[in-house]
Amino acid sequence: MQHYNQTPKRKAEFIVPPNHLKEKVGTGGVSDDILEKAQALLENNTVDFQPLADMYLNSLMKGIEVSKDSNASDDNEYLISTMLYPAMQLKANGGMFHYPLVTDIADRLIQFLEVIDEPDLESIEIVLAFHTTMRAVVQGKIKGQGGDHGRELLKALNKACIRYFEKPVA
């Protein structure tokens, strides 16, 4: 493989740091029983996701409003980040607190936000649709994947994203 545009070669020093952790833990790993016990802690946690979800959904709505009110001179990357970061938190925490459908929806939203160049009106409408759907899932306490209905919701949101990218370039 040729790399015509690569930068000049740099000196690299390699260091093997002492493995203090290995010295402390010794050999052998954690048993399956312990792993199952740790997993049970996650699965049986009774933390109410709703207040946390409300906080991030409100933050997402603020990002939507800021983006809606923006003008051409505003920094697009910043505007997108106001929606991206709460979406990331919803993705991260949904599945940890028994709402994997929120994780799946937020994941799709992140994928959308990571590739758009600017928050134009059409893209903001799509983000709003994601927001409304996640709000409905949380308020309806739809835990788990939401069955056929959950799949349909995801499919519809995905189609909206595809339509956005298929629009003719102005």
Next chain:
Amino acid sequence: MMELTKSILETFGIENVDSAKDGEEGFTKFCKHNYDLVIADWMMKPMDGISLTRRIRNDQLSPNQFVPVILVTGFSEKRRVIQARDAGVTEFLVKPFNARDLYRRIAQIIERPRQFVRSEDFFGPDRRRKRKTAYTGPMRRENDTEGGQKNMKEFTDTLLTAEEFRDPNAERSST
């Protein structure tokens, strides 16, 4: 979330688990206690997990620039992983995660620790993890010619040996 992670770590048998509300407090505590392992969330304010990792790796106050850092985040896009890797993160863990995912990252750090690289613009765990495989990326390091080709030769030699194993009469196409 932090409490859940702490409980999981304690279940694994890790006795002293400390926590901080953001990267700034985390770095102060790290300087004071010099922990064996740091688990940081990407999203923290005012200092996020990426900035915390950079400080641990490069700040003169850091008591251990080699400490393993596991970055926990909801991001999973390739450019985010690269951003974290370039900051000096040791392992990347995508949320939501399960207990086994977290355990695997810790086990990896203990059983397969990564050597560190110091160059003009990077200090952190070696970003070329699979050193025994054929590296096909840009040869940016001065000593790449020797090391890279050696690894490549080891890799191709292994393939040829496997070929010979399947067919002892096969002739080597190259040496």
